Amino acid sequence: MRLALTYNVKDDSNGSGEYPEDHYAEWDDLETIEAVRDALKEKHEEVELIEADLDAYDKLRDLKPELVFNMAEGLTGESREAHIPAILEMLGIPYTGSSPLTLAMTLNKARSKQVLSYFSVPTPKFVVMENEKDFTLFTGNFPAMVKPLFEGSSKGIRNNSLVNSGSEMSEKVAEIIKEYKQPAIVEEFVPGLEFTVAMLGNGDGLKVLPLVEMDFSTLPDGAAHIYSYEAKWIYDTPEKPLEIFTCPADVDTDLRESIEEVCIRAFNVLDVRDWCRTDVRLDEEGVPNIIELNPLPGIIPAPECNSCFPKAARAMGMDYKAIVNTVVESARERYDI
Numbered sequence: 001m002r003l004a005l006t007y008n009v010k011d012d013s014n015g016s017g018e019y020p021e022d023h024y025a026e027w028d029d030l031e032t033i034e035a036v037r038d039a040l041k042e043k044h045e046e047v048e049l050i051e052a053d054l055d056a057y058d059k060l061r062d063l064k065p066e067l068v069f070n071m072a073e074g075l076t077g078e079s080r081e082a083h084i085p086a087i088l089e090m091l092g093i094p095y096t097g098s099s100p101l102t103l104a105m106t107l108n109k110a111r112s113k114q115v116l117s118y119f120s121v122p123t124p125k126f127v128v129m130e131n132e133k134d135f136t137l138f139t140g141n142f143p144a145m146v147k148p149l150f151e152g153s154s155k156g157i158r159n160n161s162l163v164n165s166g167s168e169m170s171e172k173v174a175e176i177i178k179e180y181k182q183p184a185i186v187e188e189f190v191p192g193l194e195f196t197v198a199m200l201g202n203g204d205g206l207k208v209l210p211l212v213e214m215d216f217s218t219l220p221d222g223a224a225h226i227y228s229y230e231a232k233w234i235y236d237t238p239e240k241p242l243e244i245f246t247c248p249a250d251v252d253t254d255l256r257e258s259i260e261e262v263c264i265r266a267f268n269v270l271d272v273r274d275w276c277r278t279d280v281r282l283d284e285e286g287v288p289n290i291i292e293l294n295p296l297p298g299i300i301p302a303p304e305c306n307s308c309f310p311k312a313a314r315a316m317g318m319d320y321k322a323i324v325n326t327v328v329e330s331a332r333e334r335y336d337i
């Protein structure tokens with residue numbers, strides 16, 4: 001089968017001063033893109049790399065691959081993750097992963113939470129703020145979480161995202177609007193254990209990988225107990241990996257099953273396909289709440305980088321190449337190709 005791999009790459013040219021330092025945090029390093037290509041090459045003789053830039057449409061139209069492995073996070077805009085799948089849909093080229101609709105919905109944290117709530121999938125209560133004065137719209141309890149409405153990779157989620165008063169909230173909302181040029185979503189803070197849950201497959205064949213549990217008590221003193229930008233990219237370095245993860249999670253069967261069940265429901269109501277990594281946190285009553293879904297999950301190959309999807313796979317003896325090729329198999333099954 002002739003495959004193509006669509007991606008956005010972080011390189012020296014995109015560290016521009018006009019954007020916040022985390023602007024390209026979602027994009028992949030060349031090492032990750034090459035690792036995915038090598039995995040695909042194991043099973044398919046032709047794998048063409050196609051950068052998801054402004055020429056992507058023409059390149060895909062000329063090449064017409066039989067299947068695209070899509071890991072492109074997108075160039076710009078609030079629907080950026082949907083752009084390559086939309087192009088592929090238009091060209092009639094099969095691709096791995098979720099549809100433009102699902103990718104646009106899950107990038108928008110409010111829209112995806114509205115869908116989850118409609119289907120009674122537990123998720124923290126929230127309000128969207130387009131102005132720093134909107135903090136008066138928040139009627140929940142403090143502390144609260146303030147995040148950019150449509151970002152990932154903890155962009156804009158810092159220790160100061162956990163706020164304890166209206167004035168702290170207003171300040172963080174103003175920062176997000178100014179730096180990230182988008183509204184803020186403010187959520188009730190769910191304080192319990194956090195898990196991130198890798199999933200592979202579709203329908204009856206959907207598999208939940210071993211749960212990754214996070215223990216925030218190992219973060220530096222004074223750090224907010226959240227998986228923030230600092231926790232992901234600053235406190236945690238390949239030289240000194242952060243010891244916050246336990247995989248498989250140390251939970252009893254009932255809790256594990258209730259977490260798995262809520263993740264499967266979230267996957268299905270949002271029409272996610274082939275793979276996903278879902279963040280979950282327990283509320284005061286111990287009920288698993290969906291924080292968000294990542295239908296284009298990060299898969300950094302080096303274990304010391306603590307990328308959670310590969311970490312969960314390793315815990316069940318599944319190597320990196322098998323993750324990538326299982327995603328391809330799931331997509332091929334869907335298209336019957």
Ligand SMILES: Nc1ncnc2c1ncn2[C@@H]1O[C@H](COP(=O)(O)OP(=O)(O)OP(=O)(O)O)[C@@H](O)[C@H]1O
Pocket residue numbers: 124145147151152153154155157187188189190191194225226227228279281291292294
């Ligand atoms: N409502 C909440 N209650 C408790 N903790 C939260 C809440 N929202 C976010 N967090 C914390 O902040 C972290 C980052 O939030 P979130 O997952 O929404 O951001 P993201 O940038 O989309 O993440 P990713 O890197 O997984 O794409 C979560 O992993 C969790 O630790």
Ligand SMILES: [Mg+2]
Pocket residue numbers: 279292
């Ligand atoms: Mg997350």
